[in-house]
Amino acid sequence: MKILTMARKLFFTVLAAALALWAYGAYSGEPQWQQWAMYLGNALALGGAYLVPTLTAALVGSPRLKLVAALNVLGGWLILPWIAAMMLALKRDDLASGS
Structure with missing residues (x-):
């Protein structure tokens, strides 16, 4: 169960980073940050489904x-x-x- 706890913490850390990148890109006028956040979010969603x-x-x-x-x-x-x-x-x- 220790591995599942570590995986859960890693998932939520990367999810928080993606949300922070999206918020920064959406509200600062830097579209490349928003684009990278979208790529990271897509990778998380597809990796999870995979x-x-x-x-x-x-x-x-x-x-x-x-x-x-x-x-x-x-x-x-x-x-x-x-x-x-x-x-x-x-x-x-x-x-x-x-x-």
Whole structure:
């Protein structure tokens, strides 16, 4: 859980920096700062969406976290591997035990 706490703090720090850059660019007449803030905000949003399967696997305590992370990082930019990683992250092994 220490890694998740560090990742959360890093995310909010970068988000605060993007907001500060946007505010500075929007109200000081410096459009390049606003443009860089928009790029940073887009990178945060897309990076977060890209890593949703890995973060989901970490949060639910999936035993396949390494497999999901590898599939997500190596092939997640394609739609089908991203969906496969998400399915592996959400797969419940306890439901598969025989009745």
